[in-house]
Amino acid sequence: MLKVTGTTMPGTFSLLPTTVSAAAGDGEKEADAPLNRDELSLYTAPQQKFRYVEPEAGRMEQSVATLRKLVEPYTGWCRGSYDKVKPKVQSVVQCGNDAYSYLKKPPKDFYPRAGIIGFTGILGLFLARGSKIKKLVYPAALMTVSASLYYPEQAAAIAKTTSDSVYDCTVQGYAAVENMLKTQSEGAKEEPGEH
Template identity: 60%
Template sequence: MPAPVLAASPFGDEETKTTPPLLLDELSPYGAPQRAAPRPEPEAGDLEQRVASLRQLAGPYTGWCRGVYDRIKPKVQGAVTAGSDTYAYLKNPPKDFYARAGVIGFTGVLGVFLARRSRVKKLVYPVGLMTVSASLYYPERAAAVAKSTGDSVYDRAVQSYAALERMVNPPGEDGKVPDSDDKP
């Protein structure tokens, strides 16, 4: 809605008669400010040029560091979560947890002492003794692990036996594997 503006003009009465009436939106104090003429950007100084060249030189390295950070961050967060979960578990452990953990750890140390002079024994004895003692305290978990491990061990044994049989008795010209009972 146009409204006439009654204001004194520094140019006289002729100017107020020739100007069109202003709209109410144009009179709002919250309107957009008038645009000033663009001023030219000052020349970059010596320090700004050095910083710009340093940024260009460091660009590939910062990208590499960002990539490494993005790969490591989930692993670190997982380790922190595991640590806080372990702390919460150990702060309120189940009944007889420390006694059982002590016995399992002791059997591991005993396995280290029994496995002298052999690298294989130093690996097998502690792990084997700790597994046996843990399976005595946690039989339901041991049964579940044994079932899944036993199935995979059985599958691997069958595959190994079949591969060994193919190596010992290579297929003949007709593609059949000769039986060990057949004699040429």
């Protein structure tokens, strides 16, 4: 049994200092020493020391961990490839979106010009009978000529970029052939001296 003294209003119990007397439940005499509110187990919880214990990994978790370790080199390679391919794919998708929006609202006389350019390609296939190389060159050349007649600014820009890239490839090819010939001539000069 607990006896609380010194309060007149129950709402002020938590605000005012109070004296609490504890009585034994077996019928013993009440203890004369008053207890503080903090000493009662009702108001304070015993301090517990918690310790985190890592659960043991099950068979499934071990299998997944083993699989991750086996696949890890390949995921790094795939991530690197993805990072290289992603901008190219995005540019192709953007080009497709641009082409769709262009064809949705084409400029004046677009379809007749596209028809004439397509017709010159078919004419190139008709003129290139016999040879497989002619079947590749004639239609492409005739379509390029007819497209450059209708779109001269774009043709000039494409020709400039193409000529720059062809020049770069030619210079790289020339340097590669020069290095190859140089290594062959050095190898031929060293062989007679060794015997």
